[in-house]
Amino acid sequence: TQLLEQSxxxxxxxxxxxxxxxxxxxxxxxxxxxxxxxxGEGPVLLVTVVTGGEVKKLKRLTFQFxxxxxxxxxxxxxxxxxxxxxxxCAVAGGTSYGKLTxxxxxxxxxxx
Amino acid sequence: GAVVSQHxxxxxxxxxxxxxxxxxxxxxxxxxxxxxxxxxKQSLMLMATSNEGSKATYEQGVExxxxxxxxxxxxxxxxxxTSAHPEDSSFYICSASDGPSYEQYFxxxxxxxxx
Numbered sequence: 738t739q740l741l742e743q744s745x746x747x748x749x750x751x752x753x754x755x756x757x758x759x760x761x762x763x764x765x766x767x768x769x770x771x772x773x774x775x776x777g778e779g780p781v782l783l784v785t786v787v788t789g790g791e792v793k794k795l796k797r798l799t800f801q802f803x804x805x806x807x808x809x810x811x812x813x814x815x816x817x818x819x820x821x822x823x824x825x826c827a828v829a830g831g832t833s834y835g836k837l838t839x840x841x842x843x844x845x846x847x848x849x
Numbered sequence: 850g851a852v853v854s855q856h857x858x859x860x861x862x863x864x865x866x867x868x869x870x871x872x873x874x875x876x877x878x879x880x881x882x883x884x885x886x887x888x889x890k891q892s893l894m895l896m897a898t899s900n901e902g903s904k905a906t907y908e909q910g911v912e913x914x915x916x917x918x919x920x921x922x923x924x925x926x927x928x929x930x931t932s933a934h935p936e937d938s939s940f941y942i943c944s945a946s947d948g949p950s951y952e953q954y955f956x957x958x959x960x961x962x963x964x
Contacts, residue, residue: 836898
């Protein structure tokens, strides 16, 4: 059983379209992070959400943390080819202090 | 700030040889470093957690005798893939944490190809 269920796994859209990526769990988290990774590079932190119901915006990206702190979503408005990449949600926890557990990831391809 | 480097960025080695990958925190002291493995189009899988001066903690299913991790200083951790085989070919990513918080700073990754 995955701690984090991320969906969809693949997303292929045209430039200008909107999209939403979901990250769900049955567990409650104190915080959740979203990362973006480009091919051949390490993941880059986009945002950390900590408060239930919190909404954070980063230009065309909107991140929301569920009221119960069990789920999160990433919404991209008017997607651009530069948004193409692997999007990952992650939470802290596990046997090692500070250990991150990642969702399965969403591969987003935005076609011009 | 919070820059993590990895060396080499790409390495090709022959089956049966060993390869060492370095992970350095350039502008902070990393009390904890993490090593991940990533297959194409997949998420990151944690291999092990290393704390400076102590033995690494390996995740279930990761062979500690095959993937040797050394965290000898607060700025350097190394991952050695011993007796590499083609199935060890992967993208290896390290991250570093500067304290008892969960924030990790990721390196750019190392592409290992075993022929």
